[in-house]
Structure formats: C-alpha cells, structure tokens
Amino acid sequence: MRPRDLRAPDPDLRARWDALALASGAAPFMRPGWLGAWADAFGRADDLRVLTVERRGELVGVLPLLPGPLGLRAPTNHETARFAPVLADDEAATELADRLLAAGTTVDLGALAVESPATPALRAAAGRAGAPSLERPVCVSPWIDTTGDPASFLARLSKNRRHGLRRLRHRMADVGEVVLDVRDGTEHLDALLDEGFGLEARPWKLAAGSAIRSSPASVRFYTEAARWAAAEGILRLVHLRIDGRGVAFGYCLRQGGTLSFLKLGMDDELAKLGPGVVLTHHLVDHCCSDPELVELDLLGDSESYKADLASGTREQVRLQVFGHRLTGSAHRAALASAARLRAEAVSRMSDDTRARLSAWRNRWRPGGARVSASRSLTSAE
CATH class of the missing domain: 3.40.630 (Aminopeptidase)
Incomplete structure (x- = not known):
C-alpha cells in the first residue's frame, strides 16, 4: 500500500x-x-x-x-x-x-x-x-432479543430475575407516576443533553474522571454526535421520569432493527429503586412494542445486571x-x-x-x- x-x-x-x-x-x-x-x-x-x-x-x-x-x-x-x-x-x-x-x-x-x-x-x-x-x-458486549412481546422476554429470564424486575418496578411506581420519555432530539436538544449529562455525571464517575462531563472533548463529542444523529433521524434520548423528575437517562441510537444503548446515567439519591435496571427493562418493553426493532444492544462489558438480561454477547x-x-x-x-x-x-x-x-x-x-x-x-x- x-x-x-x-x-x-x-x-x-x-x-x-x-x-x-x-x-x-x-x-x-x-x-x-x-x-x-x-x-x-x-x-x-x-x-x-x-x-x-x-x-x-x-x-x-x-x-x-x-x-x-x-x-x-x-x-x-x-x-x-x-x-x-x-x-x-x-x-x-x-x-x-x-x-x-x-x-x-x-x-x-x-x-x-x-x-x-x-x-x-x-x-x-x-x-x-x-x-x-x-x-x-x-x-464482551451483551444484547437482548426484543422480538415478541414483553412477556416472552420475561419468560426467558430466571425466576429470581423476573421477581427482581417486578419488585423494582412496583417499588418505583409506589413513589410516583413512572414515564419513559423518548425524544429524537429535533426539539430542545441542548436541554435534553444537559439534563442527561447531569444524570450521567455520577459522583464516583466524576471522581474517576470517566463521566462525560469530566472531559470537554467528551462533552463536545456526544453533543456534536447527537446533532448529527438527530439530523439523520436515529437519535433517541431516553429519560425515565417519576412525576416529571428525571431519575435515569439513556443516550441511544436507533438504526435498522437495533436500538444501541451507549450511555447510562441515573440519580444516585434513588439508587435503592434501581433506576438503571428499571430504565433498561422499560427500553426492552419499548423495543418489543415496535415490530421493526429486533434487539437492544447494551454495549460495553457484560456486567452482572446485563448478563442476567442478555440473549447473547x-x-x-x-x-x-x-x-x-x-x-x-x-x-x-x-x-x-x-x-x-x-x-x-x-x-x-x-x-x-x-x-x-x-x-x-x-x-x-x-x-x-x-x-x-x-x-x-x-x-x-
């Protein structure tokens, strides 16, 4: 060459x-x-x-x-x-x-x-x-098969994991009205990113220097990439809200039959409610409700909560x-x-x-x- x-x-x-x-x-x-x-x-x-x-x-x-x-x-x-x-x-x-x-x-x-x-x-x-x-x-990155309905997804999980997911969702619902807010970034993009980056900037991630806000370059990357993805129609910014308050955030891309889950943020004050796991479960439901989506790609390493939900890696x-x-x-x-x-x-x-x-x-x-x-x-x- x-x-x-x-x-x-x-x-x-x-x-x-x-x-x-x-x-x-x-x-x-x-x-x-x-x-x-x-x-x-x-x-x-x-x-x-x-x-x-x-x-x-x-x-x-x-x-x-x-x-x-x-x-x-x-x-x-x-x-x-x-x-x-x-x-x-x-x-x-x-x-x-x-x-x-x-x-x-x-x-x-x-x-x-x-x-x-x-x-x-x-x-x-x-x-x-x-x-x-x-x-x-x-x-080794996990992914979840989202063909079928939410019940078929739960049927593939262990009894303990099914019980744990239901318990977390019920516990969160007891606190207030839970809504999955999915936006494509065509409106209020900067505000949505600012809210999401704030949830992603968890104290331990800031201390380790691994949060998006730890680096101006990372902030610029995810902001400019979001603008490109929004223009292409593939951006999905996801907020899990309780009575309107954002408690978890997902930076996602939807292309073809895959929803790619790149970044996760959450409110650590509500950690006992498992907002990250609940958000992931809601995303599975979201994908199952859309016949064009066949998988949720979790990306990153196969952590325990991902491995419990995964269909493959x-x-x-x-x-x-x-x-x-x-x-x-x-x-x-x-x-x-x-x-x-x-x-x-x-x-x-x-x-x-x-x-x-x-x-x-x-x-x-x-x-x-x-x-x-x-x-x-x-x-x-």
Missing part, C-alpha cells in the same frame, strides 16, 4: 461511504458523521484517513485510519462503542485486509468487532504475509499486526510481554489502588484519551 492509497474523506467520499454503510447494515458508529464528530472532538480531524476498495467504480470497502510514527491505527479511544470496516461482502474484506497489510507497517485496530468479516480476513492476511500478530480481548478484540520484516517479531514480543506484566501487576492491586490509578490516568492522559476503571459504556450500579 502506498501513502496515496490513504485518502482524506472529502464530501464526495463521505457521501459514498455513508451510502455503503446504510446499504450494508453497518453500525451507526462506523458512519462518517459519527466518526467525524469523534475526530473533531478529540483533535484528529486533520489526521483522519480512509483506505478504500472499489469494484468496477463502486465503493465496496472503507476502513478509517489514523497514520502515525508507529504505523496505522484505528480512530478509537475510551468513547468507542464498536469498530469495524464498512464492507459490501467477504470479498471486499479480503481485498481490504491484503491492501492494508501490504503497507509493511504496524497496524493497530482496537475495539474490533469479532463478528465483522474483516476480523478473520485480517488474521488470514497476516498469515499469508508472514507478519506476527497479537490479539487481545477488549470486552458480541466480542471485541484489539488486533495488532506487525508488518515490518526486520522489527515486527521483536515489536510483538515486547508488547506481549509488557501487556502480561501489566495485567499481573494490576491483578495484585487492591480495588482502591486500581481506582486511584484509573483516576490519575484519566486526569493526566493527553487528548482526553482516558482509561476508565471499567471498559463498560453503561453501568446500572
């Missing part, structure tokens, strides 16, 4: 990229509007490039990348829900992988969806090229390929050793020490690239 094979995403390419994403059923996180908001917020707009594959003049593959002194990497960070190239078919995945590794440099793809056809294609291309690779798990990995013929093997060995030592050191730390380390890194890591104590995007605790 030659440097000129990496293109800046001009308006024409963005339009073709977006059309391919919609036609292929790619997640909204891989559309140029979403990634453009990410690049603008985190200071990478001038660096963003794309590797493309065309077939008889038709765009069939797009992989966004950030070139750097150590090679090429995915435009991902702590706020990335999921990453994968946009592909028309498996043939495009193979060609894209071969062209990418032809660069003979390090390729670092974080938050890569294992289910994407690009993932096995990249593994195979690395094998053909004789390039060392390193693959590490990032997270999706894996994400960090895949690195070391294409330099002279230094690739040494580079891989060094990173693998460092990762192993880091994991061993963290496993010996107390929970308090890990939390303090996470907070320190979140405050001092440049460019807003925080590392939270948990990789999870949503937490109902």
Whole structure:
C-alpha cells in the first residue's frame, strides 16, 4: 500500500461511504458523521484517513485510519462503542485486509468487532504475509432479543430475575407516576443533553474522571454526535421520569432493527429503586412494542445486571499486526510481554489502588484519551 492509497474523506467520499454503510447494515458508529464528530472532538480531524476498495467504480470497502510514527491505527479511544470496516461482502474484506497489510507497517485496530468479516480476513492476511500478530480481548458486549412481546422476554429470564424486575418496578411506581420519555432530539436538544449529562455525571464517575462531563472533548463529542444523529433521524434520548423528575437517562441510537444503548446515567439519591435496571427493562418493553426493532444492544462489558438480561454477547478484540520484516517479531514480543506484566501487576492491586490509578490516568492522559476503571459504556450500579 502506498501513502496515496490513504485518502482524506472529502464530501464526495463521505457521501459514498455513508451510502455503503446504510446499504450494508453497518453500525451507526462506523458512519462518517459519527466518526467525524469523534475526530473533531478529540483533535484528529486533520489526521483522519480512509483506505478504500472499489469494484468496477463502486465503493465496496472503507476502513478509517489514523497514520502515525508507529504505523496505522484505528480512530478509537475510551468513547468507542464498536469498530469495524464498512464492507459490501467477504470479498471486499479480503481485498481490504491484503491492501492494508501490504503497507509493511504496524497496524493497530482496537475495539474490533469479532463478528465483522474483516476480523478473520485480517488474521488470514497476516498469515499469508508472514507478519506476527497479537490479539487481545477488549470486552464482551451483551444484547437482548426484543422480538415478541414483553412477556416472552420475561419468560426467558430466571425466576429470581423476573421477581427482581417486578419488585423494582412496583417499588418505583409506589413513589410516583413512572414515564419513559423518548425524544429524537429535533426539539430542545441542548436541554435534553444537559439534563442527561447531569444524570450521567455520577459522583464516583466524576471522581474517576470517566463521566462525560469530566472531559470537554467528551462533552463536545456526544453533543456534536447527537446533532448529527438527530439530523439523520436515529437519535433517541431516553429519560425515565417519576412525576416529571428525571431519575435515569439513556443516550441511544436507533438504526435498522437495533436500538444501541451507549450511555447510562441515573440519580444516585434513588439508587435503592434501581433506576438503571428499571430504565433498561422499560427500553426492552419499548423495543418489543415496535415490530421493526429486533434487539437492544447494551454495549460495553457484560456486567452482572446485563448478563442476567442478555440473549447473547458480541466480542471485541484489539488486533495488532506487525508488518515490518526486520522489527515486527521483536515489536510483538515486547508488547506481549509488557501487556502480561501489566495485567499481573494490576491483578495484585487492591480495588482502591486500581481506582486511584484509573483516576490519575484519566486526569493526566493527553487528548482526553482516558482509561476508565471499567471498559463498560453503561453501568446500572
């Protein structure tokens, strides 16, 4: 691959990229509007490039990348829900992988969806090229099948979980009138985001530096992304209210048959009522009532409350390929050793020490690239 094979995403390419994403059923996180908001917020707009594959003049593959002194990497960070190239078919995945590794440099793809056809294609291309690779798990994200009615969802759960959900909902209803308020952002967007970001800025998240409001870059990202998503008709800002008071918040995207649940906030004063779990259950009911929605994607790590509700999971990995013929093997060995030592050191730390380390890194890591104590995007605790 030659440097000129990496293109800046001009308006024409963005339009073709977006059309391919919609036609292929790619997640909204891989559309140029979403990634453009990410690049603008985190200071990478001038660096963003794309590797493309065309077939008889038709765009069939797009992989966004950030070139750097150590090679090429995915435009991902702590706020990335999921990453994968946009592909028309498996043939495009193979060609894209071969062209990418032809660069003979390090390729670092974080938050890569294992289910994407690009993932096995990249593994195979690395094998053909004789390039060392390193693959590490990032997270396992739960999703909920919302086909059928709410009763069929409850029937899939354990008896204890069904009882627990009903108990929380009844307890909340005893406090006041409970309403699920779902907005598409076409009106009062700033006010809705301000209310939601306030609920998401829980004290422990602010202390750890992992709340949206902990970073001006994160606030800008989620605000600009919401404006783009609202214009596209896919934004869903969800507030669970008791007598009009917001007690839980969900930042969601609706595209195709999936409602993606990216961010969760709640009023900690009402923690005993389980507002995060109740909001999630209400979202299941919301999806079940809409025949076009087939799943609620919870994203983030498989925490206990998510695992109890989930119908299945999706894996994400960090895949690195070391294409330099002279230094690739040494580079891989060094990173693998460092990762192993880091994991061993963290496993010996107390929970308090890990939390303090996470907070320190979140405050001092440049460019807003925080590392939270948990990789999870949503937490109902």
